[in-house]
Amino acid sequence: MATLSASKALTLAAPLSLDSGQVLEDVQIAYETYGELAADKSNAILVTHALTGDQYLASKHPITGKPGWWERRVGSGKPIDTSRYFVICANVIGSCLGSTGPASIAPDGQPYAMRFPVITIRDMVRGLVGLLDGMGIERLHAIVGGSMGGMQALSLAANWPERAERVLVIASTSRHSAQNIAFHELGRQAIMADPNWQDGDYYASGASPDAGLAVARMAAHITYLSEDGLTDKFGRNLQDRDTKSFGFDADFQVESYLRYQGSGFTRRFDANSYLYITRAMDYFDLAEEHGGRLANAFAGSQARFCLVSFDSDWLYPTAESRHVVHALNAAGAAVSFVELSAPYGHDSFLLDVPALDRVVKGFLE
Amino acid sequence: MATLSASKALTLAAPLSLDSGQVLEDVQIAYETYGELAADKSNAILVTHALTGDQYLASKHPITGKPGWWERRVGSGKPIDTSRYFVICANVIGSCLGSTGPASIAPDGQPYAMRFPVITIRDMVRGLVGLLDGMGIERLHAIVGGSMGGMQALSLAANWPERAERVLVIASTSRHSAQNIAFHELGRQAIMADPNWQDGDYYASGASPDAGLAVARMAAHITYLSEDGLTDKFGRNLQDRDTKSFGFDADFQVESYLRYQGSGFTRRFDANSYLYITRAMDYFDLAEEHGGRLANAFAGSQARFCLVSFDSDWLYPTAESRHVVHALNAAGAAVSFVELSAPYGHDSFLLDVPALDRVVKGFLE
Numbered sequence: 155m156a157t158l159s160a161s162k163a164l165t166l167a168a169p170l171s172l173d174s175g176q177v178l179e180d181v182q183i184a185y186e187t188y189g190e191l192a193a194d195k196s197n198a199i200l201v202t203h204a205l206t207g208d209q210y211l212a213s214k215h216p217i218t219g220k221p222g223w224w225e226r227r228v229g230s231g232k233p234i235d236t237s238r239y240f241v242i243c244a245n246v247i248g249s250c251l252g253s254t255g256p257a258s259i260a261p262d263g264q265p266y267a268m269r270f271p272v273i274t275i276r277d278m279v280r281g282l283v284g285l286l287d288g289m290g291i292e293r294l295h296a297i298v299g300g301s302m303g304g305m306q307a308l309s310l311a312a313n314w315p316e317r318a319e320r321v322l323v324i325a326s327t328s329r330h331s332a333q334n335i336a337f338h339e340l341g342r343q344a345i346m347a348d349p350n351w352q353d354g355d356y357y358a359s360g361a362s363p364d365a366g367l368a369v370a371r372m373a374a375h376i377t378y379l380s381e382d383g384l385t386d387k388f389g390r391n392l393q394d395r396d397t398k399s400f401g402f403d404a405d406f407q408v409e410s411y412l413r414y415q416g417s418g419f420t421r422r423f424d425a426n427s428y429l430y431i432t433r434a435m436d437y438f439d440l441a442e443e444h445g446g447r448l449a450n451a452f453a454g455s456q457a458r459f460c461l462v463s464f465d466s467d468w469l470y471p472t473a474e475s476r477h478v479v480h481a482l483n484a485a486g487a488a489v490s491f492v493e494l495s496a497p498y499g500h501d502s503f504l505l506d507v508p509a510l511d512r513v514v515k516g517f518l519e
Numbered sequence: 520m521a522t523l524s525a526s527k528a529l530t531l532a533a534p535l536s537l538d539s540g541q542v543l544e545d546v547q548i549a550y551e552t553y554g555e556l557a558a559d560k561s562n563a564i565l566v567t568h569a570l571t572g573d574q575y576l577a578s579k580h581p582i583t584g585k586p587g588w589w590e591r592r593v594g595s596g597k598p599i600d601t602s603r604y605f606v607i608c609a610n611v612i613g614s615c616l617g618s619t620g621p622a623s624i625a626p627d628g629q630p631y632a633m634r635f636p637v638i639t640i641r642d643m644v645r646g647l648v649g650l651l652d653g654m655g656i657e658r659l660h661a662i663v664g665g666s667m668g669g670m671q672a673l674s675l676a677a678n679w680p681e682r683a684e685r686v687l688v689i690a691s692t693s694r695h696s697a698q699n700i701a702f703h704e705l706g707r708q709a710i711m712a713d714p715n716w717q718d719g720d721y722y723a724s725g726a727s728p729d730a731g732l733a734v735a736r737m738a739a740h741i742t743y744l745s746e747d748g749l750t751d752k753f754g755r756n757l758q759d760r761d762t763k764s765f766g767f768d769a770d771f772q773v774e775s776y777l778r779y780q781g782s783g784f785t786r787r788f789d790a791n792s793y794l795y796i797t798r799a800m801d802y803f804d805l806a807e808e809h810g811g812r813l814a815n816a817f818a819g820s821q822a823r824f825c826l827v828s829f830d831s832d833w834l835y836p837t838a839e840s841r842h843v844v845h846a847l848n849a850a851g852a853a854v855s856f857v858e859l860s861a862p863y864g865h866d867s868f869l870l871d872v873p874a875l876d877r878v879v880k881g882f883l884e
Contacts, residue, residue: 174765272765332749332773333741339774340737342767343781347730349714365712372705373738376698381833384697390804398802400539400637402707402794406801408697409704416708429767436771437763439755468746468833 162186163252166284170247176271179261183285184252185209185244188228189236191291198291199234199518200282200318201243202299202306205374205431206423208251211243212236217422223504226511233515239295244285246278246306248430253281256426257357267426268354275302275438279309283317296320296518300503301470302431305438308478311459312440312451322517324462324510325503327474328448328481329439334469337377338432341370345425354426367425368416375415380466380499384408441481448481455482459489460517462510464502466495490517527551528617531649535612541636544626548650549617550574550609553593554601556656563656564599564883565647565683566608567664567671570739570796571788573616576608577601582787588869591876598880604660609650611643611671613796615789618646622722622789632791633719640667640803644674648682661685661883665868666835667796670803673843676824677805677816687882689827689875690868692839693813693846694804699834702742703797706735710790719791732790733781740780745831745864749773806846813846820847824854825882827868827875834865855882 166181186209191198201211201224212228214221222228230237245253248270256270286294297318299307304326311321327334345351348366356362379387388408392398395405404410441448459482463475472493482489494509496502503510531546551574556563566576566589577593579586593599593606610618613635621635651659662683664672669691676686692699710716713731721727744752753773757763760770769775806813817824824847828840837858847854859874861867868875 176765268767272767329755331746332753332755332771333744333746335755335771336737336741336749336773336777339769339771339777340734340741343737343778344709344712344734346767347709347734348712369705369709369712369734372701372708376701376705379698381696381698384701388697390694390697390700390807400541402633402637402711402798404704406697406700406704408701412701412704413708433767442755 164285164288166281167288168284170277170280170284172271172277172280173274174271178247178254178271181247181254181281181284182252182258183244183247183281185242185285186211186213188212188241189239191240195291196293196295197238198240198242198294199296199298200286200294201228201234201241202282202297202303203243203246204301204303205435206419206428207303208249209243209245210251211241215422218418226506227514233511234298234518235515239518242285242289244282246431247281248273248278248427248434250424250427255424256354256430257424265357267357270426270430273430273434275305275309275434276313276443278434279306279313282306282310283314286317292317294318296322298322298324298514299326300324301326301500302435305435308440308451311455311457312444315455315457318457320517321457321459322462322514323459323475323478325464325467325470325500327470328441328478330436335436337373338436340373342429342432344369344373345429348425351425354429356425362420363425364417364420367420367423367428370428371419372412372416375412377469378499378501380468380497382466383497383499386497448478449484452482452485452487455485455487457487459487460513461489461491462503462513463493464496464498464500464507465493466497467500467502469500529650529653531646532653533649535642535645535649537636537642537645538639539636543612543619543636546612546619546646546649547617547623548609548612548646550607550650551576551578553577553606554604556605560656561658561660562603563605563607563659565651565659565662566593566599566606567647567662567668568608568611569666569668570800571736571784571793572668573614574608574610575616576606580787583783591871592879598876599663599883600880604883607650607654609647611796612646613638613643613792613799615792620789621719621791621795630722632722635791635795638795638799640670640799641674641678641808643799644671644678647671647675648679651682657682659683661687663687663689663879664691665689666691666865667800670800673805673816676820676822677809680820680822683822685825685882686822687825687827687879688840688843690829690832690835690865692835693806693843695801700801702738703801705738707794707797709734709738710794713790716790719794721790727785728790729782729785732785732788732793735793736784737777737781740777742834743864743866745833745862747831748862748864751862813843814849817847817850817852820850820852822852824852825878826854826856827878828858829861829863829865829867829872830858831862832865832867
C-alpha cells in the first residue's frame with residue numbers, strides 16, 4: 155500500500171489518553187471538508203466512516219481514483235447539502251489514509267506496527283473531538299455515520315453529549331455480537347497466517363500480507379451483502395465461459411467478484427490497520443461502558459436521534475437498531491427509527507436507496 | 520495430516536467415468552459397517568457424510584479418538600437401529616480417510632495432488648454405487664444424509680432411482696447458492712494463499728498448508744452455527760480473563776473456540792481434499808443436470824422421500840428444502856417434509872435434536 159499525505163491534516167494539541175491506559179502523542183488527523191463553515195460555526199456536520207472507509211467522502215480517492223464513498227448523498231443539493239452545511243469527514247486513528255495508525259512513524263523513528271496501542275471506538279471519537287476542538291467547532295449540527303460510523307456517532311452522543319444536536323445512526327449496532335466477532339477474528343487470523351505479515355513488521359520488507367488481507371476482505375465482503383442480493387446479482391452464473399472448467403479457476407461470477415474485491419482492497423488498505431480497527435469494533439459495547447445498561451449511555455441527552463436499519467442487513471440486523479431505540483426511549487431521548495427495505499444487505503447504506511436519501515435530508519432539516 | 524488405512528476398503532471393479540470426462544482408475548472406497556446384512560440383503564441403509572465427515576459414523580475416529588459423528592443416532596435401539604439394519608458409511612472419493620483422493624498415489628507413483636480430477640457430487644455417488652455393487656446390494660432400504668450427505672442422497676435418487684426405497688435428506692439443498700459458493704471460495708483462497716500449499720504439491724515437503732486450512736475451516740464453521748446459537752453459547756464472554764487484554768490474543772470465548780476449531784481440523788483433514796470437495800459442492804445443481812427443471816430429476820421415482828430442514832439453518836435454509844419438495848410434488852413422488860425448530864443452525868443435524876431422532880426412526884419403519 156502506498157504511503158499517502160492527506161490533503162488536510164491537523165496535529166492534535168494534546169496527547170490522546172486511550173481506553174487502554176496508554177497515551178498516544180503527536181496524533182495527526184487527516185480530513186476532508188466540503189462546503190463552507192458559517193460564521194457562527196453552527197452548520198457543521200461530521201460524517202464518520204466505516205471500517206475500511208476514509209475521509210474521501212465526496213471527493214476522489216487518491217489511490218483508487220474512484221468517486222467519494224458517499225458522493226451520492228453529499229454535495230450541493232444532495233441529502234447532505236454542501237450549499238448549506240459544512241461537512242467534515244476525517245480518517246479515524248488506527249487507519250491508514252493519513253491519520254495516525256500502525257503504519258505511522260513512532261517517536262523512535264520506526265513504524266509503530268504492532269507497537270501501536272489497541273484502540274477503541276471511543277478512542278477514535280476522542281481523535282475526532284480533538285479535530286473539532288482544533289477547528290473551533292463546539293457543537294455539530296449533526297453527526298452522521300453508517301456501520302462503524304454509526305458506532306462512532308453513538309459513542310460521541312454517549313460520551314460527549316453536548317457536541318452534537320442530531321445523531322444519525324445507519325445500519326449500525328451498540329455492540330458487536332459473537333457472530334460479528336467471529337467474522338472479524340477469521341479475517342485477523344487470515345492476515346496473521348500470511349508469512350509476509352511477520353508479526354506486523356512488514357513495512358520495510360517490500361512485501362506486505364496482501365494474500366491474507368485479501369482473504370479477510372473477502373470474508374467481510376460476504377457479510378456486507380444479502381443472500382438474496384448475491385443471488386440476484388450473480389446466482390450461479392458462470393464467468394466468461396459457457397461450461398464449468400472442472401478446475402479451480404473462478405468459474406462462477408461470484409468467485410471472480412470476490413477475488414477482485416479482495417485483491418483491489420490490498421492496494422488501498424494496510425493489513426495492520428485492519429487488525430486494529432476490527433479489534434476496536436469487536437471491543438465495542440456501549441452498554442458495558444456505561445454500567446451494563448445501555449439507557450445509561452444516553453441519560454440526559456438533549457440530542458435528537460435517528461436510527462435507520464435495512465431489512466436485508468444480516469451483519470447488523472434491525473433488532474440491533476431496535477435495541478438502541480429502546481434504550482433511547484428508556485433514557486427519554488428524542489428518537490425516530492425506520493427500517494428501510496433494500497435488497498443490498500449491510501451495504502445498502504452506501505448504495506442507491508432513495509428512501510435513505512429522504513430520511514437523511516429530512517432529519518438534518 | 521497422518522496417512523491412514525481404513526479398517527475396510529474395497530477397490531472398485533471398474534474405472535470410474537467422471538462428469539469431467541476423465542476416468543479414475545483403481546478407485547478405493549474406504550467404509551465402515553454396523554449391524555448385520557440380512558440374507559436377502561434387504562436391510563441395508565447407506566448413510567452419506569458431509570463435507571468434512573467420514574466413514575466413522577458410529578465408531579471411534581482413528582485420528583481424533585472421538586466418537587463417531589452420528590453415534591447418537593446410529594446403534595442398537597437408536598433411530599437408525601443396527602439391531603435391525605445393516606448400516607454402511609463410506610468415505611467419499613476426493614476425501615482423505617482412505618478413499619481415493621488427491622493425497623492418494625497416482626499410477627505414476629506420486630500423489631495425485633492437483634492432478635486429481637475435479638469431481639462432482641454425482642461422481643462421489645458413482646463411487647458409492649460401485650461399493651454397493653461390490654457388496655452385492657442392489658437396493659437400499661434407505662439412503663440417509665445431512666448437508667453434503669443430503670446432496671448425495673438426492674443425486675442417487677435422481678440418477679440411480681432403483682437403488683433406494685427411501686431417501687432421507689436433512690439440512691441440504693439441490694444446488695449451491697451464490698452465498699454458499701462465496702464462502703467456499705473464501706476457504707479455497709485461504710488455502711491457496713498459504714505458501715505451504717505449493718500448488719498442492721506439499722505431501723513430500725513435510726509442511727502442509729495448515730494455516731490456510733484452519734482459516735477455511737473457521738469460515739465454514741461460522742456458517743454452520745446460527746447467530747442466536749453463537750450468542751447463547753458465547754455472547755461477548757471473555758476467555759480466561761476478567762477484562763479485555765487490549766491485545767490480539769483470543770480475548771473472547773468465540774475467538775478461542777474458532778481458533779480451536781481451525782487448528783484441530785488440520786490434524787484430521789487434507790487441504791487438497793477440502794479444495795476438491797468444496798468444488799464438487801459448488802458445482803452441484805441437480806436441476807441443471809436434468810434439463811434445467813428439478814422435477815425432471817425425480818420423474819417416475821418410486822422411492823419415498825423425506826426432507827428435513829432446521830429453522831435456524833442459514834447455510835441451507837428451509838426454502839431450499841421446500842424447493843426440493845415442490846419439485847418432488849411436481850414429479851408425483853411420495854414426499855414428506857418437516858421444518859424442525861432447533862437452535863444450533865446448520866449443525867443441528869449432528870446435534871441433540873430429539874425431534875430429528877423421531878423423524879429418522881419413523882421414516883425408516
